[in-house]
Amino acid sequence: MITKKVTGVDAALEGVESGMTMMLGGFGLSGIPENSIAKLVALDVNNLTCISNNAGVDDFGLGLLLQKKQIKKMVSSYVGENAEFERQMLSGELDVELIPQGTLAERCRAAQAGFPAIYTPAGYGTEVAEGKETREFDGKMYVLEHAFKADFAFVKAWKGDAAGNLVFKGTARNFNPNMCGAATITVAEVEELVPVGTLDPNQIHIPGIFVQRIFQGETYEKRIEQRTVRTRD
Amino acid sequence: MALDKNQIAQRIAREVQDGYYVNLGIGIPTLVANYVREDIDVEFQSENGVLGMGPFPYDGEEDADIINAGKQTITTLPGASFFDSATSFSMIRGKHVDLTILGAMEVAENGDIANWKIPGKMVKGMGGAMDLVASAENIIVAMMHTNRAGESKLLKKCSLPLTGVGCVKKIVSNLAVLEVTAAGFKLLERAPGVSVEEIQAATEGALIVDGDIPEMKF
Numbered sequence: 001m002i003t004k005k006v007t008g009v010d011a012a013l014e015g016v017e018s019g020m021t022m023m024l025g026g027f028g029l030s031g032i033p034e035n036s037i038a039k040l041v042a043l044d045v046n047n048l049t050c051i052s053n054n055a056g057v058d059d060f061g062l063g064l065l066l067q068k069k070q071i072k073k074m075v076s077s078y079v080g081e082n083a084e085f086e087r088q089m090l091s092g093e094l095d096v097e098l099i100p101q102g103t104l105a106e107r108c109r110a111a112q113a114g115f116p117a118i119y120t121p122a123g124y125g126t127e128v129a130e131g132k133e134t135r136e137f138d139g140k141m142y143v144l145e146h147a148f149k150a151d152f153a154f155v156k157a158w159k160g161d162a163a164g165n166l167v168f169k170g171t172a173r174n175f176n177p178n179m180c181g182a183a184t185i186t187v188a189e190v191e192e193l194v195p196v197g198t199l200d201p202n203q204i205h206i207p208g209i210f211v212q213r214i215f216q217g218e219t220y221e222k223r224i225e226q227r228t229v230r231t232r233d
Numbered sequence: 234m235a236l237d238k239n240q241i242a243q244r245i246a247r248e249v250q251d252g253y254y255v256n257l258g259i260g261i262p263t264l265v266a267n268y269v270r271e272d273i274d275v276e277f278q279s280e281n282g283v284l285g286m287g288p289f290p291y292d293g294e295e296d297a298d299i300i301n302a303g304k305q306t307i308t309t310l311p312g313a314s315f316f317d318s319a320t321s322f323s324m325i326r327g328k329h330v331d332l333t334i335l336g337a338m339e340v341a342e343n344g345d346i347a348n349w350k351i352p353g354k355m356v357k358g359m360g361g362a363m364d365l366v367a368s369a370e371n372i373i374v375a376m377m378h379t380n381r382a383g384e385s386k387l388l389k390k391c392s393l394p395l396t397g398v399g400c401v402k403k404i405v406s407n408l409a410v411l412e413v414t415a416a417g418f419k420l421l422e423r424a425p426g427v428s429v430e431e432i433q434a435a436t437e438g439a440l441i442v443d444g445d446i447p448e449m450k451f
Contacts, residue, residue, distance in 0.1 A: 077361070177317040
């Protein structure tokens with residue numbers, strides 16, 4: 001077996017430098033690589049380009065990197081939940097590229113799957129398509145969108161093993177599987193690193209071939225962004 | 234009288250048919266789930282990766298790993314499934330989702346829609362809206378017919394940056410149900426007590442009134 005297990009978050013982020021492009025999994029605060037983000041903050045690297053559906057909240061998720069002005073550019077589909085983000089964007093300190101959510105997912109998947117670009121109907125006729133190649137297929141117009149190029153992908157799974165195999169839970173799955181193998185180095189952090197052989201090969205969501213480094217995160221806060229409940233009658 | 238948000242949702246719920254997979258946007262569209270008939274089988278998709286969404290969890294049973302696209306905690310129903318974001322948009326782009334219901338700031342008489350950006354104001358992003366409107370064959374827009382200043386939001390041409398072109402098929406507003414046709418907005422139903430003249434006055438785009446227009450039924 002080829003092992004992907006590293007000793008912890010320090011070893012997992014070896015080689016991370018200022019100016020790099022990173023993919024980070026998660027939707028809102030669900031399924032974000034909490035331990036890797038905390039380490040990026042501690043490493044004090046800056047001028048980062050972050051590809052992530054959202055930008056966290058002021059004091060959690062990517063908001064922690066924004067607070068320390070470590071991010072130069074965000075590539076996201078929705079960024080509304082963060083006052084510091086808004087301040088940096090309006091002052092011009094932060095460059096923001098907003099792209100459709102499905103296009104974001106597919107540009108990750110294209111990088112993972114070896115496609116240089118894909119055609120999507122999303123954004124045709126809008127400012128998102130400005131300056132991009134368009135083409136008609138069967139009477140409908142499509143926009144050419146290129147695969148992302150990233151140095152690191154940081155993903156979070158529920159369970160994993162030393163072979164790098166991953167299993168996700170609930171909607172914490174989101175962009176995480178699409179980012180695996182989509183960057184030069186994929187770092188997977190898991191809530192539980194289980195002994196090799198205990199995960200059923202039939203139930204694995206991402207095979208270890210897409211992962212270069214895996215470690216069990218020390219703690220997970222798993223903060224809820226919009227706690228919405230109903231009362232019992 | 235003009236409909237309130239719940240009544241708009243209630244009217245849209247009548248468009249939901251047995252066997253439909255439905256994606257609901259944030260705002261009025263979310264309310265539609267409350268009014269779907271109980272004797273039909275419908276599954277709700279949320280683009281962050283769940284099919285078969287149920288109601289909000291009971292207090293104490295919420296799970297950070299199970300949320301909807303509005304980042305609210307939710308539950309799942311028997312038969313539900315979770316999947317990654319690329320698979321989720323394959324359902325949408327591949328036309329496997331039968332009905333998309335979303336809100337709009339403006340709709341044009343040719344079916345163009347604007348709902349993601351107001352120049353000069355904080356731009357939060359389009360989320361999944363551009364993917365949804367570019368691909369769905371059956372899109373219903375839930376919206377107010379006019380803005381707070383009383384100006385029409387059903388226009389000849391959208392003034393705001395577009396989310397998609399020529400994609401809206403049907404609109405349920407607080408005043409009317411309209412179909413988007415090659416000739417403009419075709420008036421199908423009136424809100425109870427609202428006259429054709431009132432709807433005409435609130436519609437900037439071409440309004441087609443063909444014969445007697447019935448009142449909405451709920």
